[in-house]
Amino acid sequence: xxxxxxxxxxxxxxxxxxxxxxxxxxxxxxxxxxxxxxxxxxxxxxxxxxxxxxxxxxxxxxxxxxxxxxxxxxxxxxxxxxxxxxxxxxxxxxxxxxxxxxxxxxxxxxxxxxxxxxxxxxxxxxxxxxxxxxxxxxxxxxxxxxxxxxxxxxxxxxxxxxxxxxxxxxxxxxxxxxxxxxxxxxxxxxxxxxxxxxxxxxxxxxxxxxxxxxxxxxxxxxxxxxxxxxxxxxxxxxxxxxxxxxxxxxxxxxxxxxxxxxxxxxx
Amino acid sequence: xxxxxxxxxxxxxxxxxxxxxxxxxxxxxxxxxxxxxxxxxxxxxxxxxxxxxxxxxxxxxxxxxxxxxxxxxxxxxxxxxxxxxxxxxxxxxxxxxxxxxxxxxxxxxxxxxxxxxxxxxxxxxxxxxxxxxxxxxxxxxxxxxxxxxxxxxxxxxxxxxxxxxxxxxxxxxxxxxxxxxxxxxxxxxxxxxxxxxxxxxxxxxxxxxxxxxxxxxxxxxxxxxxxxxxxxxxxxxxxxxxxxxxxxxxxxxxxxxxxxxxxxxxxxxxxxxxxxxxxxxxxxxxxxxxxxxxxxxxxxxxxxxxxxxxxxxxxxxxxxxxxxxxxxxxxxxxxxxxxxxxxxxxxxxxxxxxxxxxxxxxxx
Numbered sequence: 001x002x003x004x005x006x007x008x009x010x011x012x013x014x015x016x017x018x019x020x021x022x023x024x025x026x027x028x029x030x031x032x033x034x035x036x037x038x039x040x041x042x043x044x045x046x047x048x049x050x051x052x053x054x055x056x057x058x059x060x061x062x063x064x065x066x067x068x069x070x071x072x073x074x075x076x077x078x079x080x081x082x083x084x085x086x087x088x089x090x091x092x093x094x095x096x097x098x099x100x101x102x103x104x105x106x107x108x109x110x111x112x113x114x115x116x117x118x119x120x121x122x123x124x125x126x127x128x129x130x131x132x133x134x135x136x137x138x139x140x141x142x143x144x145x146x147x148x149x150x151x152x153x154x155x156x157x158x159x160x161x162x163x164x165x166x167x168x169x170x171x172x173x174x175x176x177x178x179x180x181x182x183x184x185x186x187x188x189x190x191x192x193x194x195x196x197x198x199x200x201x202x203x204x205x206x207x208x209x210x211x212x213x214x215x216x217x218x219x220x221x222x223x224x225x226x227x228x229x230x231x232x233x234x235x236x237x238x239x240x241x242x243x244x245x246x247x248x249x250x251x252x253x254x255x256x257x258x259x260x261x262x263x264x265x266x267x
Numbered sequence: 268x269x270x271x272x273x274x275x276x277x278x279x280x281x282x283x284x285x286x287x288x289x290x291x292x293x294x295x296x297x298x299x300x301x302x303x304x305x306x307x308x309x310x311x312x313x314x315x316x317x318x319x320x321x322x323x324x325x326x327x328x329x330x331x332x333x334x335x336x337x338x339x340x341x342x343x344x345x346x347x348x349x350x351x352x353x354x355x356x357x358x359x360x361x362x363x364x365x366x367x368x369x370x371x372x373x374x375x376x377x378x379x380x381x382x383x384x385x386x387x388x389x390x391x392x393x394x395x396x397x398x399x400x401x402x403x404x405x406x407x408x409x410x411x412x413x414x415x416x417x418x419x420x421x422x423x424x425x426x427x428x429x430x431x432x433x434x435x436x437x438x439x440x441x442x443x444x445x446x447x448x449x450x451x452x453x454x455x456x457x458x459x460x461x462x463x464x465x466x467x468x469x470x471x472x473x474x475x476x477x478x479x480x481x482x483x484x485x486x487x488x489x490x491x492x493x494x495x496x497x498x499x500x501x502x503x504x505x506x507x508x509x510x511x512x513x514x515x516x517x518x519x520x521x522x523x524x525x526x527x528x529x530x531x532x533x534x535x536x537x538x539x540x541x542x543x544x545x546x547x548x549x550x551x552x553x554x555x556x557x558x559x560x561x562x563x564x565x566x567x568x569x570x571x572x573x574x575x576x577x578x579x580x581x582x583x584x585x586x587x588x589x590x591x592x593x594x595x596x597x598x599x600x601x602x603x604x605x606x607x608x609x610x611x612x613x614x615x616x617x618x619x620x621x622x623x624x625x626x627x628x629x630x631x
Binding site for chain 2: 176177182
């Protein structure tokens with residue numbers, strides 16, 4: 001049994017380890033180790049395409065995570081106040097959204113967006129003439145698709161926290177003279193803050209690392225995962241290894257922070 | 268004391284208050300006037316509607332029918348944050364993200380316009396002093412013991428000088444010794460503040476020891492309201508006699524009246540009981556006899572009984588007795604007054620009580 005577990009872990013982590021290892025390789029060829037060097041990190045960070053993709057990924061992740069956190073938190077609070085059938089329906093829809101494979105979301109979002117664009121763009125042309133702004137795939141559609149998906153994540157995380165919260169705290173606040181909005185700001189929000197922050201960090205990492213959904217809705221934009229994917233078609237270079245390792249370390253750091261936030265007790 | 272209250276305008280009133288949750292009726296037709304400055308308890312078993320009554324005063328629940336009045340104003344539909352009452356919650360509901368001082372200050376800080384910081388700080392100090400927690404202001408809530416947390420909850424609830432302080436089973440989470448100390452402290456705090464206290468409890472000892480008046484509830488209704496002495500000495504039903512203190516219940520038949528007393532036949536002998544006015548001869552009656560009214564004598568006039576159990580409880584001893592005529596009885600004998608030393612199980616003795624010790628209740 002132990003051996004089996006060990007094999008599973010090796011299978012999971014050896015490829016990642018190899019990527020990290022070869023990112024420090026001095027030689028050009030990924031096949032043989034010739035010495036330790038940080039040159040590929042330098043090369044990767046000098047590459048304007050990498051920096052451009054990094055900027056796109058960062059912007060998209062930041063905005064989509066912010067939107068998802070805002071909407072997700074409000075949705076979670078609203079759901080907490082709901083009862084019966086309607087709540088069950090929303091709950092089910094949320095969990096389905098979390099579980100649907102990325103590729104399905106990617107294709108579905110693409111089709112939905114294109115349909116809407118096709119319907120709206122002629123109207124815009126009619127209304128504003130030839131100079132009319134046209135809707136198209138790009139950062140906007142990336143942010144929308146990521147934001148929608150990660151919002152479900154945020155709702156699930158914040159809900160868990162809300163459910164663990166003592167309802168009497170809200171009553172105590174009302175009893176002491178705070179109207180509902182102030183109760184939300186002064187009691188509910190501080191209580192769920194760790195979950196909200198954790199939700200934001202998870203949403204950010206998801207968007208930053210996502211390839212599948214981005215691949216469908218990015219249009220002409222290039223996010224970091226899309227850049228890596230397209231470079232790999234020209235062969236795996238140590239530069240790609242370096243990028244992969246950097247993304248891995250950054251994502252891990254964020255995820256660990258999120259976990260710590262979720263573990264931190266209210267008291 | 269109760270008479271003094273009766274003359275003034277009530278601080279709160281329930282008029283025919285009914286609360287339903289769907290098909291479930293939590294309280295029905297509650298009528299009660301709460302007098303300013305009194306300590307009133309709702310006492311009853313769980314599910315009797317006492318907490319619902321309290322929550323309707325606080326504003327967490329709204330009456331389905333009838334009116335709730337506070338200080339002469341109908342407050343139906345008025346949310347909790349606009350009502351001049353404050354509550355001490357069962358599990359205290361202290362804000363874990365705030366320190367003790369900021370928990371206590373919470374109520375003052377909700378006032379608009381906001382009071383000055385120095386003013387709030389001074390009020391917090393005074394409130395903490397009142398509950399003997401001076402200097403605990405900067406502490407975190409989880410650094411406080413259960414008893415201390417309760418004092419914080421109390422300080423937080425009195426800082427706004429509410430017209431009524433509502434207490435929802437505030438001692439339920441404390442151990443027995445602490446509970447007793449807290450009861451005395453709560454009572455003296457109430458005297459000091461002169462605020463009306465309304466307590467909900469299922470603990471009769473708690474209700475008896477602190478209240479000016481007790482409102483006994485059962486199955487969503489008010490069964491009887493009165494001073495603790497009233498309820499103990501003159502319960503109007505078996506339910507009350509059983510809930511306030513303990514009692515032996517004896518099934519009997521009305522034989523007639525002898526002066527102020529009612530003569531009732533039970534198991535071949537005649538018991539002279541208080542009350543029972545208007546009961547017709549021959550009708551069934553239940554007699555309530557408090558265990559401490561029964562004296563045990565080695566011989567003489569009275570009811571022959573056999574001791575089945577002897578339970579030593581320190582300041583008094585409890586005897587379980589079996590009689591051929593009246594079945595099982597419980598007697599409580601104070602320490603030092605036991606007739607012939609301790610009576611062992613199996614001892615044959617005579618149970619005696621004075622005329623009028625028993626109380627006639629409506630038979631059920």
